[in-house]
Amino acid sequence: MLKTYTYPKFEYTPPPELASGKTLRVPAIVVGAGPVGLGAALDLQLQEIPVLILDEDDTVSIGSRGVCYAKRALEILDRYRVGDPVCDKGVSWNVGRTFFRDQEVYNFNLVPEADHHRPGMVNLQQYYLEEYMVDKADKTPHIDIRWKNKVVSVTQGEKTVTLKVETPDGFYTVETDWLVVADGARSPIRHMMGLEIEGKIFMDRFLIADVVMAADFPAERWFWFDPPFHPGQSVLLHKQADNVFRIDFQLGWDADPEEERKPEKVIPRIKAMLGDDREFELEWVSIYTFQCRRMGSFRHGRVMFVGDAAHQVSPFGARGANSGLQDTDNLGWKLKLVMDGKAPDALLDTYSAERTFAADENIMNSTRSTDFITPKSKASKTFRNAVLGLAKDHAFGRALVNSGRLSVPAFLTESALNSADADAFAGRMVPGAPMDDAPVIENGDDGWLLDKVGNQFFALYFADDPNTLDGKTIDALSNLSFGNIPVQPLVISKNPGTVPGGIPNIEDPRGVASQRYDAKHGTVYLLRPDQHVAARWRALDPAKVKAAVARATCNA
Template sequence: MSSYTYQHYPYRRPPELDGKAARRPVVIVGAGMAGPTLALELAARGVPTVVLDEDDTVSFGSRSICQAKHSLEVWDRFGIAQRMVDKGITWEQGEVYLGDQAVYRFNLQPEPGHKFPAFVNLQQYYVEEFLYERCLAEPAIEMRVLNKVVGVMPHDDHVVVEVETPDGRYTLEAEWLVACDGVRSPVRHMLGLAFEGEVFHDQFLIADIRLLDELPKERRFWFYPPFHPTNSVLLHRQADNVLRVDFQLGHDADAEEEKKTENIDCRLRLMFGPEARWEHEWTSVYTFTCRMMQRFMHGRVVFAGDAAHVVSPFGARGGNGAIADVDNLAWKLALIVTGKAPEALLDSYDSERRAAARENILNSTRSTDFITPKFPASRAFRDAALALARDFPFARALINSGRLSVPTLQPESPLDTPDRDGDWVGGPGPGRAMLDAPVGLKGENGGWLIDRLGRDFNLLTFGQDRVEPPDGVTGIAVGGNGLAWRRYDARPGTTYLIRPDRYVAARWRSPDPAAITAAVERAQGRNTGRSPA
């Protein structure tokens, strides 16, 4: 059985089949998590999109369940993040076990003062449903289900897409095509592009169940538990009283045998005891890879999310990385489509997000190597770290049961203006994500900093009347001297330039209008030379 009801979205005959063809600014392939998020971001900037998907419902199974704070902050711009928080399971605590003994407990967000929690566990089908419904309410977004892309023909100034529907085939012209069509990416295959990386042969069993007893709220990870003594087990609670249990099986396991209900029930009975009761939701046996395209930009075809890079599931970097991709892409693509920035601005999408993918793959691979050591020496190191961790704090830092997703760095981005004035001992520098905090803005009481930001570029000034921003930049004065000041290493007059994707582009102790204007120009790709300090 399933606690979730899969609805089927209505198919509508595309106008191109009746000769009503028009070139579209942006066509998006894929209506998972990334594609609809990109469509909403573009619609907010006045850019209409067509979203094509070969299916007519959301993804089957819970899949990507850990929705990180940074992703929630993106979705909050469209009024759906709180709905996700309310539906999902908020968790910040995690426990690591060796055998049946707790080794240590950790807190993902030890410091208060953020609008959103570090993580919310919510099944991917709910995230897709909320995004899809929001897209249907947006006139600038056309959602086309049962529209399967079967051909892609790039040209110098546009892309032609051939689409198959229940009513026949049609072609659609786009100024830009964005492939958010998943790890198997038909668009990538049609263009014959490589997807290189490392294959991990260890197998894992996912058993999503509705446990009809008391449910744990925190994330738990066991190494060598008595109910599965040769390998590891991971436990997450999800919405609708669903538990995800991941059993490490080893590379020699028979996947078809492991997926049989009676065999899963034997494992669960050992884990939860003879009195436990449950109902099955979804089962899968999986292996995984870490891969990345050499470039995410191929002419006017752009790749994002799993179509461009894929990581192991340990660390919640897949779905959250995809949302970060389209958050980076949307404002740049909108500036280009509306004629406000050169096409070369998209080179920074390629360089910034490839750097982020490398960081995610590195962290994901390290987690995988710790959880599934390949050599006797690495297993001995892992087991020694686990044995010492309960009594010695230094050993806890060596345990890697899936280092969880945080915003990646964007080092040496051509869009950033490096620090050149003042002594900075803290605060997010250029290339780092901004930090949320409770604030008391001039003339107002309280609120969250992320709620005060405009849609595009923002200029934060601490402790005085706001600095007059250039055209198109929102100016915000941060009063008081509280947590926001500490997080931004602020003094009176400290000023930050925040990009639309909420990354810091520049900061100053004592800015002047020329320096601010030059930094904005550089961040929009119109001047990547040295800016005045």
């Protein structure tokens, strides 16, 4: 098979504890150096928590596996300072085509909504994402990655989690205050701890083939229902970096995985799809089945489960790595506040509450896509085919075609950390909403709102003119940063200028932020460190901000 990518081999260094026999003690350990484990480590180091990562392997993901990184994940990666390489290398696509049997039923153009930094989706092989994240982690002094370090046992005490770790040179013991488990869908640690994960197995098999195309092929997403070249099943094609295309064939439950993955079986399938004339080479082939399931709680004492270890979905809609990065986005700041004694332990229960809510939404959406793509009864299939037939001519039919609803973040509207609106607001930025981006100007430079907030609480104060803010408002804003849990004030203004007293100021030159946040002069948003709305008011009242911070940190 052709190779467009050379797998890095990360260096294993015998841990000093092997020779010394001493037990290492660290504040936080992440197990698993996949995208979600690395995300957890990068998030914790932004909170100034030193992190030890243990990974049993010494390279990145073998085969491309995860492909699609959605807007919210890209924004989180921006916060981790790895968004640029991912977006530079990744392939953006806007056009999607849906085929039913031998006809194109309809196509859509996901023209990205203007005035957001990141597009709806970028396609990139998972190994590139991991490579960029490892590179970033290696440059970060507070992250220590130990490759070829396999956790073989976990014991949880009241104040400590003790791990036994196997290396090529023997075993050692390490103790930690907090353990973040990102060891994937099969999660050995979940098994070691005897924890259940419940849900539904889908009786179907899929063949993934990554092929390198010799000639140009459009960067579009093509989805076939029941195509002539693969009757009765579905097929998906989309583009990744380096002219590698992902082809995903539904095979049915009775297919023989060992037989189906042989090149002599795979190549004719692809030829039937692309036509005999198109030159391509196979890069990677794999057969998969999937489950939609999650753990009852993502928190077990001092052990936090993130990503596939905690929840799994079908691949339709790209909710694996994307939702895993939203887990780490949610966890880092909470762990820091609890470690520092600034929030009660209960704040970590809200990690589980908020992320199980999101996981349920993801499982619901991916199950719905799966049921549409692979109908399991005659009635279900008849409805599916009727929808596809109607979609050609009727808008309502197109809206019902479900070939994968692409990953979007959950609106945490039910979260106990939200302060309910007391003032009237329109629009989407309700308490619990993941923040919408908007173009802003800071010190004369064009930038993005989401790059200006995050990692700590912010009070975003909307003003017409920063130069004429009254002394009382300025004092109130300044004082927010002196609380036990500091809130960084940030003024966003229609007109350029400077806020007296040194409060940072960004401009909203075209009013996009004001429009998206339904803001008027005097509107204040309290923003969480993970860029979610905690509370909002039409006027600044420091007592209300203080109460909302207390609520958002379980200190109320």
